[in-house]
Amino acid sequence: MAVPSSVSVTPTASPLFLRENEVRRGVELLFFGYTRLTRAIDEGLAEHGLGRAHHRALYFIARQPDLPISTLLKILAITKQSLGRVLTDLGDRGLVETRTGNVDRRQKLLRLTPEGVQFEAQLFDALRNSLASAYAAAGQESVTGFWRVLEGLIPAEDKAMVVALQRDI
Amino acid sequence: MAVPSSVSVTPTASPLFLRENEVRRGVELLFFGYTRLTRAIDEGLAEHGLGRAHHRALYFIARQPDLPISTLLKILAITKQSLGRVLTDLGDRGLVETRTGNVDRRQKLLRLTPEGVQFEAQLFDALRNSLASAYAAAGQESVTGFWRVLEGLIPAEDKAMVVALQRDI
DNA sequence: GAAGATGGGACAGCCATATTGACGTATCTT
DNA sequence: AAGATACGTCAATATGGCTGTCCCATCTTC
Structure with a gap:
């Protein structure tokens, strides 16, 4: 409480008490940032009776058409059963379709239907509005730093x- | 697919197709960053039979001792009933205690017990390890950018x- | 001092999303 | 032919949200 209210950049190595504040701030x-960003799409999802779990699947299928289910399982890090339910819902609504893999016929490759593409694009618009305005307010240099820190949070094995997701950008 | 695999900083205003990539990258x-960070504390929570919802409450109570319940409700943006369950669990385990407010006797002010302080500190250690190493890898300039972008994601009303949370740092 | 607003607690029921474990089938690999 | 892999499915369970309703204590306002 009595500590000066400096939340500014610490130019050199931080003493421990500042380091804690920097961590808490992060x-x-x-x-708040993550929850607010995800909230931006809830309304669009609710219109179709879908939840955030459906959006996560939709998003990564849009990102990598012909994604095998096993890969999506690794990305989302949930169980087959949980994903199964989500994919059933998306299939029932005509947003996602599967076809048998041609190199490995055991695989089912996921892709969006035209309706799915349109719906994902609509949801993505909301994400873009939020993120693009945050990017613009912060400036491109900050965006680079934003990426760098987040990359550092991802364990080496992931x-x-x-x-791979961002390879083909 | 045929687009060059540049994921580097775009120095000026981005053409639209790059803007989308920047947004998807974010x-x-x-x-991944958020989910991996939260995963860092799951084990510690499970030892007490608690979940992430409990940690969120614990965290903000640690951050602002004598927090009224109404404030915590605004921070977490969940319903009174959902929070009530969480606080009951934390109280039953002797991690959180309440006392009646002295300016407004209707209020219950939340604070951690000594055991709660110790437990929260233990969980915070895991967060610090993850975030501090990401900070170190990215460099202080990147950390500033990381903060700036995330701030831009928070709606003005929040x-x-x-x-207020970071005021007393 | 009475009326209304606010802070908090509690009951009942519901929903979304995740989990584990077990088992089955088709297909690929060796 | 044997084993591993990709996917599907059944059953049961846990967590963490939600709505709606009602209650009590206390503060504010007239």
């Missing part, structure tokens, strides 16, 4: 997965 | 709340 901003 | 890094 924890809080991540919490990094390949994220890189 | 969405993905936020998703900003005062976050600032």
Whole structure:
């Protein structure tokens, strides 16, 4: 309480008491930032009777058409059963379709239907509005720092997965 | 697919197709970064039979001792009933205690017990390890950018709340 | 001092999303 | 032919949200 209210950049190595504040600030901003960003799409999802779990699947299928289910399972890090329910819902609504893999016929490759593409794009618009305005307010240099810190939060064993997602950008 | 795999900083205003990639990159890094950070404390919570909802309450009570319940409700943005369950669990385990407010006797002010302080500190250690190493890898300039972008994601009406949290740093 | 607003607690029931464990089938690999 | 892998499915369970309703204590306002 009696500590000076400096929340500014610490140019050199921080003493421990400042380091804690920097960490708490990151924890809080991540919490609020993440929850507010996801909230931006809830309304659009609710119109179709879907939840955030459906959006996560929709998002990554949009990102990598012909994604095998096993890959999506690794990305989302949930169980087959949980994903199964989500994919059933998306299939029932005509947003996602599967086809048998041609190199491995055991695989089912996921992709969006035209309706799915349109719906995902609509949801993405909301995300873009939020993130693009945050990017613009912060400036491009800040965006680079934003990415760098977040990359540092991803454990080494998961990094390949994220890189693969962004490989074809 | 045929687009060059540049994920580097775009120095000036981005053409639209790059803007989308920048946004998708942010969405993905936020998703993976946030989920991996929260995963860092699951084990410690499970030892007490608690979940993430309990940690969120614990965290903000640690952050602002003598927090009234109404304020915590605004921070977490959940219903009174949902929070009530969480606080009951924390109280039963002797981690959180309440006392009647002295300016407004209707209020119950929340604070951690000594055991609660110790437990929260233990969980915070896991968060610190993750975030501090990400900070160190990215560098202080990146940390500033990280904060700036996340601040831009918080709607104006919620900003005062976050600032209040960080006021006494 | 009475009326209304506010802070908090509690009951009942519901929903979304995740979990574990077990088992079955088709297909690929060796 | 044997084993591993990809996917589907059944049953049961846990967590963490939600709505609606009602209650009590206390503060504020007229």
